[in-house]
Amino acid sequence: MKLTIDIEATDGAARTGTITSARGVLPTPLFMPVGTRASVKALDAADLEAMGIPLILANTYHLMLRPGADLVADLGGLHRFMDWGGHVLTDSGGYQIFSLEPKVTDEGATFRSTYDGSTHRLTPESAAQIQSKLGADIQMVLDVCPPLPSAPRVIKAAVDRTHAWGRRGRAAFLDGAGWRTDRGLDQAQFGIVQGGTDLTLRVESAQRTVETGFDGYAIGGLSVGEPREEMLPALAAALEHLPADQPRYLMGVGDPASIVEAVGLGVDLFDCVLPTRHARHGTVLTSQGRLYIKNLVHERDEGPLDPSCGCRVCARWSRAYLRHLHRLGEPTAARLLTIHNVAWLSDLVVGLRAAVREGRFDQARRAVLDVWG
Template sequence: MKATFTETGRDGDARCGVVTTPRGEFTTPRFMPVGTRGAIRHLSSKDMEDLGAQVILANTYHLMLRPGADVIEKLGDIHGFADWNGHVLTDSGGYQIFSLAPQITDEGATFKSTYDGSTHILTPERAVDVQAQIGADIQMVLDVCPSSIADRSVLRSAIDRTALWAGRGRQRFLDHPDAAGRQCQFGIVQGGTDEGLRVESAERTLEVGFDGYAIGGLSVGEDRNEMLHGLDACMDLLPLDQPRYFMGLGDPIGIVESVARGVDMFDCVLPTRLARHGTILADAGRYNLTRAEFRTSDEPLDPNWPGSPAARWSKGYLRHLLQTKEPTAARIITLHNVAWLLRFMDQMTDAISEGTFDSFRAGVHEVWSGR
């Protein structure tokens, strides 16, 4: 089934709407918390329901190795396995595999497991099969993701192989007895910050034809202006009636600038990773709770947001838990950070619907520039 996008509001190129899949609907702009191994670190599926997450991302590389896609399939796919009734998007595993210096050929990527050293090969077809077993609602085609600032020859090779794998992955998806009937598949545009390669990759990905389109290979080392240049190169080519997904982006300025260009979906480990190190997302910007000035503070993490799930605890108390390495601290701060970013997306949706997106965008820059 094609993932459809129905626009419910627009302000310039920024849009809000509803994405429809075989599972149902979710609203956009949408941030997807990352549950690498089938759970968001320190949080449960009930927590995610209470926070209104709607969509979470799971990692194919980790799940195919542990516990194995066959185990997840037997236990009711990723939804039954994790007791999650919302949408799940799985990446193809390529990003993690390419960080392991794999042997790459046109056939696929051969790599060693970080768990036990065993050798595996991931092909475009295998990526489809594994994600079908996992049972995600949206699966990603296997792509090649080099650094955005790699040499042009490396980027050229990456988009050529990505296009080759896109065709093979799409054909396997359409031929699969289960995938095409109950899942959607997104293609991925590569090309780094090179405008010409971005355009070419977008055109070749569109020629294959997917249910939605992702922007890959950005926010991986380049500065923000270069990132937005790469994004600008391909956005006008992507269909208006299908969802657009910026992979791996989670900072407020990056998100608001991408939404201003028509992006609908985002994922990132940012809110959970920051939480584990005591960094708080707040309306006044981010700060680190381990600083001595918070030792006796009786304020909540974000005094401007009484609705935070962490509002009942003081900065001084949570700093104490961090300093004593009490795991409760990571859980409470993770709840706050994820909730804050989901609320940020809701505020942006309201601004688009009300025609005040430019003002919202300016406010984000005022608070977050330099942070």
């Protein structure tokens, strides 16, 4: 299902609008929390619904290993399995697999399970099939994500193989070969642009990906260790060659400064583990920057994590209480800090929508960068 974006307003290259899928409407720009194993860590579906989260990301690599795509399909797909009425986007598993240093050929990638050491093979075709069984609203084509820095020949090889795999994955997705379910017929599939920080390769990869023709487009292989001043030109180079009427998704980016800069370049969708991972380690996102809840200064602080935050944690519990829970390793601490961090980052992006509509995006951008830049 080809997804289009209806642009409501622009401010420079920044834009706000809506993406309409078979499941409903997604307002943009939009941050999606990461639910790796069909769960955003420490949260449940009711928490996400209460925060107004319309889209989460689930991890194909982990779900194909535990509990398995067939089991999820037998139980009605991810939405029924999780009791989640919102949208689900599944990644292809490529990023996780390539972090395991698999054996890669033109055919696919062979890797060992991090759970039991068993051997598995993932191809562009099987990645599409597995994600169809999971029942995601949006699935990602299998790509090659090289680490940065890498030699130019490695980046070029990743672009070429990503393009070849993209064509195969797209053909499999459209054909289905007997495994497409009625639920899967409403799925969308996104292509992925690679190219490291090489501007020429980013342009080439974007053009070749668009030639294949996908339902939406993602920019992968960025925010993997390179400085922001190298990431942004590569991102801009790719965006220039992606369709303006389809969604643009920057994969794996969740720090406020990078988000606001990417919105300023015309990105619509983001995902990252940053808010949930930070929460588990006691790092809190606030309008004044990072707050470390374990610090002694918060021991008797009766104020909220962020006075300007409207989340239910800030409305009810003090820094002193949350510090107490975190110091003792109480699971409630991770849960409450996660609720705050996810709500805070989501609200930041919602605020950027309003800034674009009201023609004050540059002011909002400067305000974020003054704290987070």
